[in-house]
Amino acid sequence: MVSQLNPRERILMGPGPSTVPHRIRQALSAPTLGHLDPQYIGYMDETCQLMRNVFQTSNPLTFPVSGTGMAGMEAVVVNLVEPGDEVIVCVNGVFGARMKDNMLRAGANVHTLEVPWGKSFSKEQIAECIEQHPASKLLGIVQAETSTGALQDLTGLGQICHDAGMLLAVDAVTSLGGHDLQVDAWGIDAVYSGTQKCLSCPPGLSPVSFSPRAIEKMDARKTKVQSWYLDVSMLKNYYTGGGGRAYHHTAPINMIYALREALAIVLEEGLEARFARHRELHLKLRAGLEALGLCYVPDNSLATLNCVALPAGVDEAAIRGRLLNEFDIEIGAGLGEFAGKAWRIGLMGHTATHRNVTLLLAALKECLP
Amino acid sequence: MVSQLNPRERILMGPGPSTVPHRIRQALSAPTLGHLDPQYIGYMDETCQLMRNVFQTSNPLTFPVSGTGMAGMEAVVVNLVEPGDEVIVCVNGVFGARMKDNMLRAGANVHTLEVPWGKSFSKEQIAECIEQHPASKLLGIVQAETSTGALQDLTGLGQICHDAGMLLAVDAVTSLGGHDLQVDAWGIDAVYSGTQKCLSCPPGLSPVSFSPRAIEKMDARKTKVQSWYLDVSMLKNYYTGGGGRAYHHTAPINMIYALREALAIVLEEGLEARFARHRELHLKLRAGLEALGLCYVPDNSLATLNCVALPAGVDEAAIRGRLLNEFDIEIGAGLGEFAGKAWRIGLMGHTATHRNVTLLLAALKECLP
Numbered sequence: 257m258v259s260q261l262n263p264r265e266r267i268l269m270g271p272g273p274s275t276v277p278h279r280i281r282q283a284l285s286a287p288t289l290g291h292l293d294p295q296y297i298g299y300m301d302e303t304c305q306l307m308r309n310v311f312q313t314s315n316p317l318t319f320p321v322s323g324t325g326m327a328g329m330e331a332v333v334v335n336l337v338e339p340g341d342e343v344i345v346c347v348n349g350v351f352g353a354r355m356k357d358n359m360l361r362a363g364a365n366v367h368t369l370e371v372p373w374g375k376s377f378s379k380e381q382i383a384e385c386i387e388q389h390p391a392s393k394l395l396g397i398v399q400a401e402t403s404t405g406a407l408q409d410l411t412g413l414g415q416i417c418h419d420a421g422m423l424l425a426v427d428a429v430t431s432l433g434g435h436d437l438q439v440d441a442w443g444i445d446a447v448y449s450g451t452q453k454c455l456s457c458p459p460g461l462s463p464v465s466f467s468p469r470a471i472e473k474m475d476a477r478k479t480k481v482q483s484w485y486l487d488v489s490m491l492k493n494y495y496t497g498g499g500g501r502a503y504h505h506t507a508p509i510n511m512i513y514a515l516r517e518a519l520a521i522v523l524e525e526g527l528e529a530r531f532a533r534h535r536e537l538h539l540k541l542r543a544g545l546e547a548l549g550l551c552y553v554p555d556n557s558l559a560t561l562n563c564v565a566l567p568a569g570v571d572e573a574a575i576r577g578r579l580l581n582e583f584d585i586e587i588g589a590g591l592g593e594f595a596g597k598a599w600r601i602g603l604m605g606h607t608a609t610h611r612n613v614t615l616l617l618a619a620l621k622e623c624l625p
Numbered sequence: 626m627v628s629q630l631n632p633r634e635r636i637l638m639g640p641g642p643s644t645v646p647h648r649i650r651q652a653l654s655a656p657t658l659g660h661l662d663p664q665y666i667g668y669m670d671e672t673c674q675l676m677r678n679v680f681q682t683s684n685p686l687t688f689p690v691s692g693t694g695m696a697g698m699e700a701v702v703v704n705l706v707e708p709g710d711e712v713i714v715c716v717n718g719v720f721g722a723r724m725k726d727n728m729l730r731a732g733a734n735v736h737t738l739e740v741p742w743g744k745s746f747s748k749e750q751i752a753e754c755i756e757q758h759p760a761s762k763l764l765g766i767v768q769a770e771t772s773t774g775a776l777q778d779l780t781g782l783g784q785i786c787h788d789a790g791m792l793l794a795v796d797a798v799t800s801l802g803g804h805d806l807q808v809d810a811w812g813i814d815a816v817y818s819g820t821q822k823c824l825s826c827p828p829g830l831s832p833v834s835f836s837p838r839a840i841e842k843m844d845a846r847k848t849k850v851q852s853w854y855l856d857v858s859m860l861k862n863y864y865t866g867g868g869g870r871a872y873h874h875t876a877p878i879n880m881i882y883a884l885r886e887a888l889a890i891v892l893e894e895g896l897e898a899r900f901a902r903h904r905e906l907h908l909k910l911r912a913g914l915e916a917l918g919l920c921y922v923p924d925n926s927l928a929t930l931n932c933v934a935l936p937a938g939v940d941e942a943a944i945r946g947r948l949l950n951e952f953d954i955e956i957g958a959g960l961g962e963f964a965g966k967a968w969r970i971g972l973m974g975h976t977a978t979h980r981n982v983t984l985l986l987a988a989l990k991e992c993l994p
Contacts (some may be wrong), residue, residue, distance in 0.1 A: 262655075264664060281879070287634045288637065290635065293827070293955060322692055322693055329853075330854045452875055459876065504695075
């Protein structure tokens with residue numbers, strides 16, 4: 257009635273998902289347990305602890321939202337924002353703009369701090385914006401802007417926000433497990449990521465973490481969280497053991513198995529070694545692309561997402577098609593303002609190997625005119 | 626650093642998840658494709674078509690929400706309700722109450738029609754309630770109330786609602802693939818389900834379907850949908866091909882593989898045969914439980930969820946513990962008003978076999994005093 261499932265073994269070098277290693281796909285296919293089974297609760301608790309280690313936090317409220325990274329974004333926004341709250345959102349690409357859209361839907365009064373696409377924000381710009389909007393309660397910023405390749409330096413921002421009585425919320429979808437992210441040391445109050453980027457787990461979950469300061473804000477809410485599914489006041493009873501593991505929704509059991517394995521792999525490699533590998537292979541890729549005559553967009557600073565301007569006069573979709581069909585390599589098109597102007601080449605997690613970089617460069621050489 | 630994943634091979638006879646067959650877990654672990662890969666788009670389109678067949682609908686807007694059944698509930702509510710809309714919600718257990726909670730969070734003015742837990746609603750009760758609240762725009766009702774075992778007859782309700790200018794929204798989480806559900810013939814305008822019940826797929830997705838009448842209501846919205854993640858006006862471009870498969874969020878690729886396989890299995894068995902199997906094994910289980918001296922709660926009418934009153938003087942948790950630890954069988958505790966008063970025994974999808982029913986009855990016999 258339906259054909260046999262037989263997906264090709266692509267090398268995923270787009271903006272995500274990245275290539276998922278066999279070990280993680282094997283974990284994914286383990287026998288399904290019930291979501292209240294003590295053995296499953298044990299795996300879930302381990303998963304949350306591994307997540308704390310990768311987030312570099314001791315936040316008790318660290319768990320996987322049962323949806324993709326965008327569900328994590330919404331979870332952070334709707335739990336921390338009440339209608340009428342003033343917030344500042346930093347926008348330098350698609351994902352900052354989405355955070356703003358989420359804030360508006362949650363009823364926030366949003367002040368937008370913008371720099372051109374591709375750029376990142378200086379501490380001075382942010383401090384100045386906070387001074388102009390002293391009633392703001394939260395600053396939202398993207399660490400790794402997947403649409404442009406901009407890496408945002410977050411050091412010092414926690415202090416600036418806390419001194420102003422604000423929370424700091426960070427989008428770490430394309431950085432967690434690929435770039436340094438020190439949730440506690442940097443004073444981050446809320447952070448969300450995705451499983452399908454530098455963790456090389458299939459898409460479907462969003463690791464999140466909330467600081468005690470963020471919990472205080474949530475506990476002081478005067479209004480109900482507008483999303484039932486993402487209401488942390490209920491979710492925390494299941495994930496952190498309060499209220500006897502009260503059932504909220506059925507956790508995505510098999511995806512949790514996969515995430516647990518993915519996080520274990522990250523920690524076996526070691527965070528420092530993993531960040532260094534991403535950096536090293538980014539430099540190799542950059543040198544190779546530039547040798548082919550391709551130019552990075554200005555200020556591309558992410559190792560995990562390489563945004564290169566399209567060479568003049570090429571049919572970009574045709575080249576991506578050849579990479580996919582002749583070499584089983586996926587790279588990404590441009591997004592938003594960069595649509596039709598750039599390629600996005602991901603080097604994330606299991607994808608970031610010498611073999612893949614060498615192969616992509618050789619294949620591109622064949623495909624470029 | 627972390628123990629080897631080795632979940633026990635439980636027989637899942639609780640309120641869900643049900644036991645996931647090897648074939649579906651194997652599909653789950655297939656190589657991950659990109660969410661815009663033409664091969665993946667093909668699998669996704671097939672999945673949506675299979676879903677239409679199982680929902681017995683020709684609704685073009687039929688797709689899997691990237692979250693569990695409760696995300697499907699929220700998707701239906703936030704897309705169809707605008708702040709201030711009058712709605713009627715039928716509450717006879719936990720899941721009707723949740724739908725009401727979702728409606729309130731979406732700003733609806735909710736009229737609640739209630740009957741005692743375990744009962745279902747007559748067409749007369751519903752028609753009368755609609756007459757009392759003629760400005761209502763939507764009726765929400767649960768087909769299979771997982772907290773009580775009540776099966777709701779839906780025939781005729783679509784007509785009643787449409788005659789009153791209302792939409793009919795149905796929770797089919799514990800019925801899809803186990804009980805007859807004729808979305809088109811019964812005039813259902815919006816329906817959501819879960820993967821982990823009678824489809825025997827792991828938890829993580831929520832099949833949903835919207836009628837053309839529901840789309841009209843969504844297209845006429847004056848306000849933005851409060852959830853970015855669940856906003857159907859954007860999701861439909863990805864799932865139904867409008868706007869060139871515009872990227873919204875990264876689809877949970879591997880879960881879609883699993884759902885596609887699960888739906889194929891349902892259709893290979895045939896809907897009629899599958900419903901009959903659930904019914905037959907329910908009757909066998911019922912006879913066996915009653916022979917052991919156990920009583921169903923009044924009006925239990927679901928085949929897929931068997932709600933039995935606890936026998937007097939037993940330590941119910943101890944018996945569930947023995948079933949789990951000695952026999953690797955999971956059954957469910959009572960929920961809500963039935964907590965500490967009932968067991969919930971699921972017979973869903975792959976779990977509903979003669980072998981499992983015979984085994985459970987024999988194991989229960991050993992465990993009961």
